[in-house]
Amino acid sequence: MHILxxxxxxxxxxxxxxILDHQDDIIQAACLDSGKTRVDAVLGEIFVTVEKLKWTINHGEKALRPESRPTNFLMFYKKNEVRWEPLGVVAACVSWKYASPSLPIVAPTDVSPSYPFHNLLGPVISALFxxxxxxxxxxxxxxxxxxxYTSIARGALTACGYSPDLVHSLTCWPQTADHLTSHPRISHITFIGSKPVAHLVAASAAKALTPVCVELGGKDAAVVLDAPDGRETSQGEMNRVVSIIMRGVFQSAGQNCIGIERVVAMPRAYTRIVEMLTPRIKALRVGSALAEDNIDVGAxxxxxxxxxxxxxxxxAVKQGATLVCGGSRYQHPKYPQGHYFQPTLLTEVTKEMQIAQEELFAPVCIVLRAESVNDAIAIANSTIYGLGSxxxxxxxxxxxMANLYRVTNEMKAGMVAVNDFAVTYATQLPFGGVKGSGYGRFAGExxxxxxxxTKAVCVDRWPGWISTSIPGGLDYPMKKGAAEIGKGVVEVGYGESIGRRIGGVRKMIGV
Structure with a gap:
């Protein structure tokens, strides 16, 4: 291995x-600052962060290794490669809720800081590596x-003999943050937040032409298909699917940019899913994970x-949806200062309803009926978002299988999990979306x-033996007929037949 x-x-x-030695401390801090449950902290903070670290340790160096690229006939004596070199100082604005004094809150589409550990450590890991x-x-x-959490990264730098000042975190109001996002010494910005705030960050970064990777909200669909031959899915498989849907909807109280915001089910699956979801959602326990062990949904x-x-x-109810349970804030008798929303199930939702179009970022499960595979795809693609699916x-x-792959291919999203939820992130595939969910990718190579x-480098394959030489007729000052010689060079290099290339040689030598 190279010393670097x-x-x-x-x-x-x-x-x-x-992290592995201090999981309890990290979990405790996440629960205190965000209200999530301990299980949500383990899965949403610890698990994904150590996966990113392990992937970076095992595969990061290969991803950044100079890569050889092909040459062509005319440039056979050249050797090409692409190198990836540090930019200098980069920035990350993570889970930014407030936009500006004139735009204080754009709820509920603004992304709350529901993953304070992972969203901070993730950009730090990639930047340092x-x-x-x-x-x-x-x-x-x-x-x-x-x-x-910042002190963890700074401590690791110190332990490895580097300056801890390679990592800084800051807390400031939006009017001050513009100084960071527009600063000419910042070479790249990763933004995680809402669409309204993204416009402001991108406009600020444009002053210094700073590139921005933008990860915004989502309205991720979980499409559940019926078997095309009319067979019923086994009870065990339906239990598995419903359990995954529950985790996808209610993890971190629904405050998850790639959480399941819509369940889109074909007719037979729809009936069974609603029947199975109803008692499970009604049984969810809301409270503080710091004070009680048996909590399903935190603040x-x-x-x-x-x-x-x-x-x-x-x-939605006024337009025909059925509110099965929940639907409003919850005043917890033990924790009256906590921000709790009732776990909610809403059925008979249609894609035209506003609740099916706006990101909720809340413990709300909405179920939409799809009459066919075509209809399921149309519903899944009916929002401005396109993050995960x-x-x-x-x-x-x-x-x-053809139906599964067809939906996978036709859903307009940056990530698709087949018969699973969010596993693209758990394996460090590139993370990001399309449409109103942003642009650019983080995670993975x-x-x-x-x-x-990204630096392109072209060098002589045999230095000192063969190198570029300007043909006499094309050298300055050029001679009469130089254009014909140039055409000959093109035909020698790119002629589609031997005859064309021979003709090119004749033009080059003036025959």
């Missing part, structure tokens, strides 16, 4: 060991835990979206390379 690669791997290894320094603008709502980071959520539910269906026949200057 060894040092690059040493830092994430130190962080990995610290690519040789950059990083400034993280964390959410004002998780300033306390962000300071603790939300803020109650700013509650009035809008209640309005969306009421409007999920499709469930039988695999027992060629026709069933694309994420590391996005934080680098």
């Amino acid at each position: 690669a060894y040092h690059l791997q040493l830092i994430p290894l130190k962080v990995l060991r610290y 690519t040789g950059n320094a990083i400034i993280v603008k964390n959410s004002e709502q998780t300033a306390w835990s962000s300071a603790f 939300m980071i803020s109650d700013a979206s509650f009035s809008k959520l209640e309005s969306l539910v009421a409007d 999920n499709v469930f269906g039988p695999t027992s026949s060629a026709a069933a 694309e994420g590391l390379r996005g934080l680098c200057n």
Whole structure:
């Protein structure tokens, strides 16, 4: 292993060991600052962060290794490669809720800081491994835990003999943050937040022509297909699907950009899913994971979206949806200061309803009926978002598999999980979306390379023996007929036949 690669791997290894040794401290801080349950902290904070670290340790150096590229006939004596080099100082604005004094809150579409540990450490891991320094603008709502989490990375740098000042986190108000996002010494910005705030960040970064990777909200669908031959899916398989849907909807109280926001089910699956979801959602226990062990859904980071959520539910019911349970804020008798929203199930929702179009970012499960595979695809693609998506269906026949792959191919999204939920992120595939969900990718090879200057290098294959020489007729000052010689060069290099290439040679020598 190259000595530089060894040092690059040493830092994430130190962080990995610290996290594994101090899981309880990290979980406690996440629960205190965001209200989530301990299980949500384990899965949404610890698990995905150590996966990113382990992937970076095992595969990061290969992703950044110079890559050989092909040459062509005319340039046979050249050797080409692409290199990925550090940009310098990069920035990350993670889970940014507030936009500006004139745009204080755009709820509920603004992304709350529901993953204070992972969303902060993720950009730090990638920045350090690519040789950059990083400034993280964390959410004002998780300033306390962000300071603790930043100290983990700074401690690893110190332990490895590097300056801890390669990593800084800051908490500030929006009017101050513009100084960061428009600063000419910032070489790249990763933004995780809402669409309205993304416009402001992108406009600010444009002052210095700073590239921005934008990860915005989602309205992810879980499409559940019927078997094309009319067979019923087994009870065991339906239980598995419903369990995954429950985790996808209610993890972190629904505050998950790739959480399941819509369940789109074909007729036979629809009836069974509603029957199975109803008792499970009604049985969910809401409360503080710091005070009780048997809690399923924790508090939300803020109650700013509650009035809008209640309005969306009421409007959907007015248009024909059925409110099975929940639908409003919950005043917890033990924790009256907590921001709790009732776990909610809304059925008979249609894609025209506002609740099926806006990101809810809440513990709300909405179920839509699809009459066919075509209809399911149309519903899944009917929003402005295109972040993640999920499709469930039988695999027992060629026709069933064809339906699964067709939905996978035709859903307009940056990520698709087949018969699963969000596993693309758990395997460090590139993360990002299309349409109103943003642009650019982080995680995986694309994420590391996005934080680098992609440099193309072309050198002589046999230096000192063969190198570029300008043909006499094309040398300055050029002679009469130089254009014909140039055409000959083109035909020699790119002629589609031997005859064309011979004709090119004749033009080059003036025959």
